[in-house]
Amino acid sequence: MTSRTRTRTALAATAAAAGLALGALSGTTAAAAPALAGSTTVTPAGHAFKATLTGKATLKAGSVTVTCSVSVSTGSVPAAPGNHNAAGPVSSPVTPPTYSSCTTSIPGVSATVTTSGAWSVSMQNGSPITATMTVPTGGMVVHTSGLATCTVTAAPLAPAGAAGTWTNGAPPSLAFAGAVVPVKVVGGFGCPTSATTSTFTATYLVTDTTNPSQQINVTS
Template identity: 60%
Template sequence: MTHRLTPRIPRTPVALGTGLATAAALALAGAGTAAAEPAAVAGPTTVTPAGHYFQANLAGTATFKAGSVTVTCTVSTSAPTSPLGTNANNRIPDAPGNTNAAGPVSGPINPPTYSSCRTSMPGVSAAITTTGTWGVSVQYGTPSTANLTIPKGGFVLKTSGLASCTVTAAPNGDATVAGSWTNGAPSRLSFSGVSVPVTVVGGFGCPTSSTSSTFSVAYNITDVTDPASQITVTG
């Protein structure tokens, strides 16, 4: 991970998958005109335990919708590369990198896998392929927030049967979706009704006019380095 949890966690969604940037501008007008107020500076964030690896396991179901087609999956996981220590994916940065005095902590994660998926269309099955390095980012607050980023073309959903469609998320570049973080045992990373750009190709029954997809997904976040510990976000 970078100076922060560095998915480049999220560089999220996935609606079908995945940004988190805030910009402040100071507008100046003619003499005697007041300047616009700058945007508030983000507060501090610390993710612990520093240096520990974590895993994300689906809590409930993940749903993806493009046009009139809805895909529901019951299995999804993002796990560290085995053996532990192979790379920085799914790893909280070592101190002091696990703390950001004025913003989020972020880092890379392995792409979540999706399986046991079904569609809302009779006679149509679905399979999802994910690639590349994804990212996750968390910001302490009330409530704490999170972002998940998928790389360009890093999420591809294909249907087969009565309708053969291919839905590609983030077709033109990295896409990030915003969600929430809740500390707990385990802690949870959630995204509800978020949207990501997509392209859809295929024949009859495929929502080829859709340019975005919405998804909802929640993950339980567990400590792989020390299963007795909890991954926690504080200020």
């Protein structure tokens, strides 16, 4: 593989980092609730929670991998009666997730991830329990350095929703597997400006920070 090819391949991987979004995302707009969605209740009402990455978040662009080992977001369950929806999902605001300790599978390229704006996570009871994390417009930006300097912006035109699953437990988990997010890449030589999407896989453990002896739970 030539140096030029390695540069383009490595920068394609950094485009995947914009998909974090815990990161993480499908479609160009936030996912809408199904027309015949069932009842959803998230408890305990009004409790704060913290979502912490377990293991590593793996982002893939072709055969190239970007791995991040640290990611955290916090949020809160809506107070009653907002924690119940008789015919659809329940949405909780979350802080923009932070991402750090990221590496690429190609030497010579590093990435810094910044997030901003109004993020949220919605839960829909079912089998499985589905989750959608919404990234606001331009809510994640990846700057690369090393072999080339590029800027990768996630959800560049509109909010984007990442499809995942929620599993009740002690603690419960929020998982994303191959979630897709639209991106826009700008920069000079070596930047993957033709990339329009990226994918990622990550699992977060969610703890109740209002009362650590309780668990955030999704039911009907």
